[in-house]
Amino acid sequence: MRRHRTFIFSCLCFGYAFLYIPILAMIAWSFNDSRLMSVWTGFSLRWYQALWQNEQIIDAALLSLRIAFVSATFATLLGTLAALAMARLGRFRGRTAFSGMLAAPLVMPEVITGLSLLMLFVSLQGLLGWPAKRGADTIAIAHITFAMAYVAVVVQARLTAMDRSLEEAAMDLGGRPMGVTLDITLPLIAPAMLSGWLLAFTLSLDDLVIASFVSGPESSTLPMVIYSKVRLGIAPDVNALAAVIVGIVGLGVLAAGWIMLRGAKREGTATTD
Amino acid sequence: MNAMRPERLWRRTVIGIPYFWLLAFFLAPFAIVLRISFSDPIIAQPPFTPLYDPAQGLYLTADNYRFLTEDDLYWVSYLKSIRIAAVSTLLCLLIGYPMAYGIARARGAWRNILLLLVILPFWTSFLLRVYAWMGMLSGHGVLNQALLGMGLIEQPLKILYTDFAVYLGIVYSYLPFMILPLYATLERLDGNLLDAAADLGGRPRQVFFDVTLPVSLPGVVAGGLLVFIPALGEFVIPSLLGGLDTMMIGKTLYDEFFINRDWPLASAVATVLVLILLVPIMLFQRFSQADAGARR
Numbered sequence: 001m002r003r004h005r006t007f008i009f010s011c012l013c014f015g016y017a018f019l020y021i022p023i024l025a026m027i028a029w030s031f032n033d034s035r036l037m038s039v040w041t042g043f044s045l046r047w048y049q050a051l052w053q054n055e056q057i058i059d060a061a062l063l064s065l066r067i068a069f070v071s072a073t074f075a076t077l078l079g080t081l082a083a084l085a086m087a088r089l090g091r092f093r094g095r096t097a098f099s100g101m102l103a104a105p106l107v108m109p110e111v112i113t114g115l116s117l118l119m120l121f122v123s124l125q126g127l128l129g130w131p132a133k134r135g136a137d138t139i140a141i142a143h144i145t146f147a148m149a150y151v152a153v154v155v156q157a158r159l160t161a162m163d164r165s166l167e168e169a170a171m172d173l174g175g176r177p178m179g180v181t182l183d184i185t186l187p188l189i190a191p192a193m194l195s196g197w198l199l200a201f202t203l204s205l206d207d208l209v210i211a212s213f214v215s216g217p218e219s220s221t222l223p224m225v226i227y228s229k230v231r232l233g234i235a236p237d238v239n240a241l242a243a244v245i246v247g248i249v250g251l252g253v254l255a256a257g258w259i260m261l262r263g264a265k266r267e268g269t270a271t272t273d
Numbered sequence: 274m275n276a277m278r279p280e281r282l283w284r285r286t287v288i289g290i291p292y293f294w295l296l297a298f299f300l301a302p303f304a305i306v307l308r309i310s311f312s313d314p315i316i317a318q319p320p321f322t323p324l325y326d327p328a329q330g331l332y333l334t335a336d337n338y339r340f341l342t343e344d345d346l347y348w349v350s351y352l353k354s355i356r357i358a359a360v361s362t363l364l365c366l367l368i369g370y371p372m373a374y375g376i377a378r379a380r381g382a383w384r385n386i387l388l389l390l391v392i393l394p395f396w397t398s399f400l401l402r403v404y405a406w407m408g409m410l411s412g413h414g415v416l417n418q419a420l421l422g423m424g425l426i427e428q429p430l431k432i433l434y435t436d437f438a439v440y441l442g443i444v445y446s447y448l449p450f451m452i453l454p455l456y457a458t459l460e461r462l463d464g465n466l467l468d469a470a471a472d473l474g475g476r477p478r479q480v481f482f483d484v485t486l487p488v489s490l491p492g493v494v495a496g497g498l499l500v501f502i503p504a505l506g507e508f509v510i511p512s513l514l515g516g517l518d519t520m521m522i523g524k525t526l527y528d529e530f531f532i533n534r535d536w537p538l539a540s541a542v543a544t545v546l547v548l549i550l551l552v553p554i555m556l557f558q559r560f561s562q563a564d565a566g567a568r569r
Contacts, residue, residue: 038413109506116302
């Protein structure tokens with residue numbers, strides 16, 4: 001039993017070291033004065049300064065944030081509707097096809113999604129004249145499509161795990177499905193919708209491949225700019241950018257974790273009372 | 274009858290809107306790719322022959338598929354991608370299983386912290402995490418420095434831009450996707466069941482193979498598919514960490530499209546890739562729906 005414990009413990013240590021050492025090393029080197037990673041020439045913030053003055057990166061970051069905001073919002077709406085359809089509306093015609101189309105984007109290789117959406121946009125442009133040009137709009141549509149699948153998973157998990165007695169009581173009291181969904185179900189799944197939104201936001205912010213396919217010549221998102229910088233090797237200002245992003249995400253996740261922990265504690269005391 | 278109407282309208286809206294969106298932006302694009310894969314590349318806008326030409330009538334050609342079987346590049350890319358994805362999936366399972374087990378067996382607050390630490394990298398940029406390995410593995414990188422410093426090697430090893438780096442990158446990036454479904458099944462495993470098995474004289478190994486492993490099998494399959502399918506079409510990892518000979522099909526497709534600008538051939542490559550992935554994706558869908566059903 002003891003040997004078994006030691007084995008599991010060392011696996012955990014090794015696993016977490018594997019997950020975190022590269023990120024921590026990258027952050028550490030972002031403070032190196034030298035351009036090379038081979039020598040430590042002293043602590044410096046010069047790469048952060050370079051980052052701040054790099055207009056291409058700042059512009060791309062703003063574009064990416066804008067696209068992420070729009071696509072996360074629409075993905076949350078569509079994904080929540082899809083989750084409601086799957087978890088609350090029982091059987092309907094084409095349900096199997098629907099669940100298939102909803103699950104496939106989760107694993108579909110990005111090159112395929114990107115290529116096929118571009119082909120769609122090009123064909124639509126030929127037929128309808130829309131989209132007139134590719135850029136932020138087409139990237140947002142592409143991101144909505146794959147992010148809504150993730151939102152649907154998160155919200156559907158909550159809907160199936162949830163106690164349905166409140167909804168059933170409201171129905172018994174004569175509530176209409178739409179009213180019950182809006183007044184009872186929606187507030188209960190709001191936290192899941194929020195995590196779905198955040199997930200969709202980060203997925204959009206992070207996507208390189210699909211955006212490369214469906215964007216136009218004028219719109220480069222942040223991952224596209226980063227990729228063009230690091231394709232040929234190490235770029236110290238990208239180290240600084242990575243440190244900034246990891247810092248923001250880390251703080252965000254810590255804050256969310258703390259809020260959830262506090263919520264769980266409050267719920268815990270409420271049930272024991 | 275009047276009372277039924279808004280109800281049905283609501284039902285139709287909830288199902289109809291996402292359904293329409295997925296048909297238009299997920300399914301229809303595949304049909305178009307399939308159709309373009311049967312055309313010839315031409316120098317025009319768009320760069321492929323139309324399906325229907327008033328002068329020539331209907332035009333379809335299987336040339337692209339014939340070319341795929343004739344040129345070794347594509348065969349090698351498909352097979353190498355399948356091998357890299359399969360081996361990486363196995364490595365993820367070997368590393369991820371004990372971790373998921375350890376997390377599921379951890380006490381209270383520790384469990385949440387350990388779980389959060391698995392999810393955290395997932396929230397930071399995938400691209401930057403792959404990039405981080407460039408710094409780890411390069412000639413002057415962290416790993417070579419460490420090995421040199423320990424006196425284990427005398428010359429820096431060439432690790433970056435090799436297949437090995439691609440394996441590392443895939444295992445690293447997809448490990449959380451393996452751990453989370455495994456954890457979800459292992460967490461449901463009742464500790465009492467394990468104690469009972471041990472009390473009845475089961476040796477640890479026997480308990481593991483007779484109780485733990487069968488219970489966690491759905492997690493193994495779900496995690497395996499979550500790693501295998503996207504890894505098979507991976508582009509970023511082979512293009513940043515791999516060498517010139519690391520031909521993975523995602524990269525081949527990307528180059529065919531962006532460098533050779535042969536849209537019909539790229540479409541044929543994509544169609545074959547979807548065909549390869551069809552069975553794993555259907556399996557994945559069945560498992561994810563079965564899982565949702567089990568929780569109900």
